[in-house]
Each structure stands twice: as structure tokens, then as C-alpha cells.
Amino acid sequence: MTKRRVVVTGVGAVTPVGNDIETTWKNIVSGVSGVGQLTRLDPEDYPVKVVAELKDFDVEQYIDKKDARKMDRFTHYAVAASLMAVKDSGLAINDDNSHRVGVWIGSGIGGMETFENQFETFLNKGYRRVSPFFVPMMIPDMATGQVSITLGARGFNSCTVTACATGTNSIGDAFKVIQRGDADAMVTGGAEAPISRMAMAGFCANKALSTNPDPQKASRPFDLNRDGFVMGEGAGIIVLEELEHALARGAKIYAEIVGYGATGDAYHITAPAPEGEGGARAMKMALDDADLSPEDIDYINAHGTSTDYNDKFETMAIKSVFGDHAYKLAVSSTKSMTGHLLGAAGGVEAIFTVLAMQDSILPPTINYETPDPACDLDYVPNEARKQDIKAAMSNSLGFGGHNATIAFRKYQS
The missing domain is CATH 3.40.47.10 (Thiolase/Chalcone synthase)
Known part of the structure; x- marks a missing residue:
């Protein structure tokens, strides 16, 4: 079909x-x-x-x-x-x-x-x-x-x-x-x-x-x-x-949604699975659903909660899915500005992801002062950056071991 x-x-x-x-x-x-x-x-x-x-x-x-x-x-x-x-x-x-x-x-x-x-x-x-x-x-x-x-x-x-x-x-x-x-x-x-x-x-x-x-x-x-x-x-x-x-009806189009991945950790009620294993599977599932390769992704709006385990394990999950390309894509957490909206976070961050694609701009991770050796990707520190974004993802990870990722790409007829 x-x-x-x-x-x-x-x-x-x-x-x-x-x-x-x-x-x-x-x-x-x-x-x-x-x-x-x-x-x-x-x-x-x-x-x-x-x-x-x-x-x-x-x-x-x-x-x-x-x-x-x-x-x-x-x-x-x-x-x-x-x-x-x-x-x-x-x-x-x-x-x-x-x-x-x-x-x-x-x-x-x-x-x-x-x-x-x-x-x-x-x-x-x-x-x-x-x-x-x-x-x-x-x-x-x-x-x-x-x-x-x-x-x-x-x-x-x-x-x-x-x-x-x-x-x-x-x-x-x-x-x-x-x-x-x-x-x-x-x-x-x-x-x-x-x-x-x-x-x-x-x-x-x-x-x-x-x-x-x-x-x-x-x-x-x-x-x-x-x-x-x-x-x-x-x-x-x-x-x-x-x-x-x-x-x-002649609607304007912000972006095309092309992939969705959802997994469960089956590990702990609040802590993420070690090395972000469940989140990694959600990202891989979204890529497969979208028929995109890891190299196609330019930007990830991370879950990025500012907690020790989440940020470390989400970084590990990204590296496990994207390999060497993890160091070439941009990853930012807009929660540095909005705080964590819990069940609303994924909705707000999906909007930020498609607007970033539309305006060719990477939203920053503010308050980034001291690098963590366990978190060594490009987090777009402190200031937004102009960049063309052809495809992007947004991650959300929740208590109970819920992991969800959606993938977008620029609309082409």
C-alpha cells in the first residue's frame, strides 16, 4: 500500500x-x-x-x-x-x-x-x-x-x-x-x-x-x-x-513529516536505559520509517532535559545511531530556554524543529559554559547559527521508559 x-x-x-x-x-x-x-x-x-x-x-x-x-x-x-x-x-x-x-x-x-x-x-x-x-x-x-x-x-x-x-x-x-x-x-x-x-x-x-x-x-x-x-x-x-x-486548498507547507519511531526501555520507572538504548532504537525506527540515512539528518532537537542521565545517555544514543556523522550534525536543547514542559514538550519542540528548517537557523542551547566530556557533540552553544536544514529529528523520552522520535524534511513536490 x-x-x-x-x-x-x-x-x-x-x-x-x-x-x-x-x-x-x-x-x-x-x-x-x-x-x-x-x-x-x-x-x-x-x-x-x-x-x-x-x-x-x-x-x-x-x-x-x-x-x-x-x-x-x-x-x-x-x-x-x-x-x-x-x-x-x-x-x-x-x-x-x-x-x-x-x-x-x-x-x-x-x-x-x-x-x-x-x-x-x-x-x-x-x-x-x-x-x-x-x-x-x-x-x-x-x-x-x-x-x-x-x-x-x-x-x-x-x-x-x-x-x-x-x-x-x-x-x-x-x-x-x-x-x-x-x-x-x-x-x-x-x-x-x-x-x-x-x-x-x-x-x-x-x-x-x-x-x-x-x-x-x-x-x-x-x-x-x-x-x-x-x-x-x-x-x-x-x-x-x-x-x-x-x-x-493552496495551504502553505512548513515541512513534511516523514518518520516516526516509538520504543520502550523495559528497564526502570524513571531512569533511562543504559547508554540510551531505547532512545537509540526510536531514532533508528524513525529513520527507517522515513527512508532516510543517518547522513541525511542535519539537526536534532534533543530531549536535553539538563539532568545528568538524560543528557549523557541521549548523547550516547545519538552516537550509536549516527556514528561518525554524530559529530557533523547539530544537536540543541530548546529546554534551556523554555524549561521542561513535560507532556507539552514534544509539541513545542516539533514546532521549533520545523521552523528551524523553514528559516534555515539552528536554535541554540543557552547557559552552556562548561563542557562535559561525556557530552561531546555540537550543541549549538549559546547563540543561534544560520544553516540550511534539509532533514531534522525531534526526540522525547519519558518516565516509564517511553521513547519517541519524529523526523521531518523540507517539502519538495
Whole structure:
């Protein structure tokens, strides 16, 4: 069976470096950090003092105030980014095509803040005072559900929950839905609002977060002095479309998505498999699916969390897949600027990958000061660099041993 070609025709995001894609991308290319002091919670309650929060996000630009009260913040972010992406794509969803337009948006932890607040209400006031919207606010699939309702998209509808691999798995799975003919367009990516009391407590307890109090130093992927990741929040959504469908309506095309790999470590609940073995298989799987050779790849948007094991093992995985070419391609972690958006990371980073290809520019890894002998690739340190990018990949690796990679190439007719 001939595989249908799939292209990216729209992008939308709300991130710690911007509440729209234009501001976000300008700041990423300029090396502007979205990491700052923790304000959403009392920093005295935690050893972690810095996070990557959204700034001045106004949900009422996208959702009626009354309806917004019935949604968790992660759903607010998903709806906002999806509306941006669909507007950017120029895709009109109507009665004629709505059954062929699907939504696949994931979230790593869903409505954690809602759960915390409603449980407190239950403890203090009893079950009768718990909101009747509690469950539909909390469950991770409600982002994709609310986006579907907002857009009127009645096609394939699903939600992925694979921790920090969620966004990339969602895009990869949506890609396959179109490729096999079950939809003509998919609105896909990830959304997360994890800066909440228990989420912060849990990640502090397992010592995953950086305790560096300096916002300009805390998120430092691949640097020898990294000490953990910085929690971020937001959403990244793209519109995927079958090529002929996009061409028929004269859509602009950012890039073609050509490969997807997903594997499991079967090793540990939080630590990656030794030498990044599972991540290496995901990258190899994506290359094979795309019919690309290692030498075809010019750039990798790395998972690059700024944790000791991830950065070291992801580097090893890249070297095992790409051999000598690993030292010729560029690898950068935009988490150095956005922090780690957990289930939304893959969505945001897919956007950065296709925009890098479109603009022929490599986004930097900022805060890179002291090289780590175990991390010896070209991480595009501190400043963006102009370079033609014909093919690129984006990696996401999650708790539970989830590994996901998607591959893009410049569109050619």
C-alpha cells in the first residue's frame, strides 16, 4: 500500500517565552530564557526556586470566562494553541469535512491543579461541595475533547499519556492516522500545566528538578554543572494534513513529516536505559520509517532535559545511531530556554524543529559554559547559527521508559 504523504500546515503555541508563535520563535532564536522565579506557588515551601511560567496569558482571548471555569489550565493552553494553529493553517472546518478532521492532543499529568483544589474542598466541606465538573476538568483527554468541541472536528479523536514523550507520541500517532487514510487533517500536540502544589512536591521529592536559584543558570542541558530540569508549562499544537488535501486548498507547507519511531526501555520507572538504548532504537525506527540515512539528518532537537542521565545517555544514543556523522550534525536543547514542559514538550519542540528548517537557523542551547566530556557533540552553544536544514529529528523520552522520535524534511513536490 502506498503511504499517503503528510505535511505540517499550521503551528500554534503558548510557552514561557511567548503567548503566540511569533513571539515564542523570535525569543528562541534570540536565546531569550523564559525561566524565572517561582510565583504561582510559595517558593518557601520548596527547595526549587525557579520555574518557567507563562507570563500574562489571558484565557478570555480564546475561551468565554464562564466556560473557562469548567476547564483546568492545561486545557486552556491546549484550546488557545489549537485555535492559533488552525487559524495559521487556514483550514476551514465545516459540515462537509469535519468528519475527516481529527484531534490527538496528549498531556502527561492532566488536571493536577484541579485535583488538588477539589480534594481540598472535599476534605474541608464534604463531597457535596466538589464541583460537578471535577472529573471532566481533571482527566488528561479533556484537552483533546474540548479542542474537538471548540473546532467542530468530528474525526479521529484520541489522547496519549506517555509522560515526557507525550507530545511527540501524539504527533507521531496522528501522522499515522493520516498516512493510513483515516483522516485528512489532524490537530495534534501536547499541553501541560504542572506548576501546582503536588506536582512540584513530587518532582522535588524524586530530585529531578534543578535547585539552582539562578534563573539564568538553572536550565543548562549538556553542561557539566547541570543539576536537574526546570519545570515549564504551556502547549504546542501543529496541524498535520495529507499532502494532496493541503495542495488542493493552496495551504502553505512548513515541512513534511516523514518518520516516526516509538520504543520502550523495559528497564526502570524513571531512569533511562543504559547508554540510551531505547532512545537509540526510536531514532533508528524513525529513520527507517522515513527512508532516510543517518547522513541525511542535519539537526536534532534533543530531549536535553539538563539532568545528568538524560543528557549523557541521549548523547550516547545519538552516537550509536549516527556514528561518525554524530559529530557533523547539530544537536540543541530548546529546554534551556523554555524549561521542561513535560507532556507539552514534544509539541513545542516539533514546532521549533520545523521552523528551524523553514528559516534555515539552528536554535541554540543557552547557559552552556562548561563542557562535559561525556557530552561531546555540537550543541549549538549559546547563540543561534544560520544553516540550511534539509532533514531534522525531534526526540522525547519519558518516565516509564517511553521513547519517541519524529523526523521531518523540507517539502519538495
